[in-house]
Amino acid sequence: MKIPYLRTLVPMLTGLVLLTLFACKKAAAPSAIRPPVPVTLGAVIQKDMPNHKEWIGNLQGTVTAMVKPNIAGNIIQRYYTEGSVVKQGEPLFQIDPAPFQATLDKAKADLATAVATQTKVQQDFVRAQNLLAGKVISIQEFQNQQQNYQATVGQVAAQQAAVQSAQVNLDFTKVVAPIGGLSGLAAYEVGTYVSPQSEQPLTTVVAIDPIKVVFQVGQDDYLSLIAGSLKDPSNAAQQRKENQSAGMQMVLSDGTVYPQKGIFRAANNQISMQTGSITVEGTFPNPGTLLKPGLFARVNATVGVTNGALVVPLAAVITIQNLHQLAVVGPDNMVSIRNVNVGMMTRDEAVILSGVSAGEKIVVQGTQKVVDGCTVMPLPASPAASPAPTGAATGEKGATRALPTASSTPAN
Incomplete structure (x- = not known):
């Protein structure tokens, strides 16, 4: 009675085993090979790198005079035009x-x-x-x-x-301008009683040609400024002379490059314990008094040259919190992610202090797609954008703006 049942069960079990083995062989098929990642490459270049620095500054008058009365009385006349340029000793107000x-x-x-x-x-x-x-x-x-x-x-x-x-x-009773410069708005109208104890000055006069720019220099930047003098104190005077001749460039808040060249004027006698920075002043010619106190601007200066610096495009630097890395490409197009120490950075380039050697290839575009050990496929480098002409800056919609020089003539 049981023999027919067994004859039926054995073929069924055999077919099930064969089906399972076939499925396992299909699952054991080799995985697909990852294709190379298309990237744009660059190279670590060794060259003399100008030490560019940039700070945020505030424009101020070289001298700001608060015009206050020395006696008490009623103002009976205002002589000057508000906002005009006045000379030293020129009458401003008449008190009765x-x-x-x-x-x-x-x-x-x-x-x-x-x-x-x-x-x-x-x-x-x-x-x-x-x-x-x-x-x-x-x-x-x-x-x-x-x-x-x-x-x-x-x-x-x-x-x-x-x-x-x-x-x-x-x-x-005749209040005169204590200095020559640009006059401000009158704080009191004719008929107002004023005295030396009045809360506000009658007006202000600001000397703004040249105009002063005040900015804060961090202690690291300050040390780099005086590095040459520290190594050889006898070169301190020569270093100051070179810094003066190099001059400064000013870029206004809207991206306009000011055409006049500025110079370092003075530095404070101590570094602030609260901010770790030192206050530095520079001056710029201001013909026509176009620039006014209170404007903010970026101050650019070239202070010395780093000889034989290792330079890479800034786009190639991978930054993860305080860690800087470069994707270095070997002869076999295999990527090696290396930690590097970054020194000075400009808007386009970065100086590498350690971690790579001159001539090594690095990933410039496509760094977000590569990982350590992957293979890349170099793409033709895109043509570099033409650099902006000296004395110009790129603003909104790629437009280049620059203030006209004092001698420029309007177009007809």
Whole structure:
């Protein structure tokens, strides 16, 4: 009874085993090989690299004068035009001089009275000298006359000082520009009572040709500025002269390059403990007073040259937090990810301090697609964009803008 059942079961089990073995052979098929990653390559170049630095600065006047009254009174006239260029000593405001003129007239009258009194007492004193010589009066009477004369001399001197003081106050009623420069808006209108204790100055006058740019230089940048002088103190003067001749370039906040060349003016005498930076000032010619205090700008300067620096395109540097890497391509087009130390960086290039050698190939475009050990397929390098002409910067929509120089002539 059981034999027919077994005859049926055995073929079924055999077919199931064969099917399983066939499926396993298909699953064991070899995996597909990963194709090479298309990338654009560059090379590590060794060259002399100018030490470009860039800082954010704020424009200020070389001198800013707060015009305040030295006496109290009502403003009766404003002489200058707000926002115009004024010369040193040019009248700006007139404060009512009437009370001060009256004070001066009274002081002159008091002086005349004191002089007349002195004249009479002097005559009495001379007479007393003669009487004393003839023994007509006592020594005590002569000394009284002498003291009276000396008192009148003092009174005349006091009245002369009162006249001078009254004249100074009268002169102060005409408020003049303490320096030459660009005048500001008037803080008080005609008819307003002002005094030395007024909260705001009458106006301000700012000397802005040349104009000053103030920026903060970090201590690392500062040390690089003086590195040559530290190595050889005898070259300090020559280093300062070279820095002055190299000059500075200023790029305004909208990307406009200022055509005038600036120079380093001065540095503070200490580095801030709070910020770890030192305040540095530079000056730029400002013909036509186009630039105004308060503008922000980028200050670019070339300070020294790094000889034989290893330079790569900035796009080739892979940055992960504080770690910098380069994708180095070997002769077999296999990628090796290396950690590198990056020095100075510009807008287009980076100086590599260690990690690669001159002439090695690196991935410039496509770094996000490569991993360590992968194979790449070099693509033809795209034509490099033409560099912007000197004294110009690229702004919105690729437009290049530059301020006209003072001697440029408008087109007809």
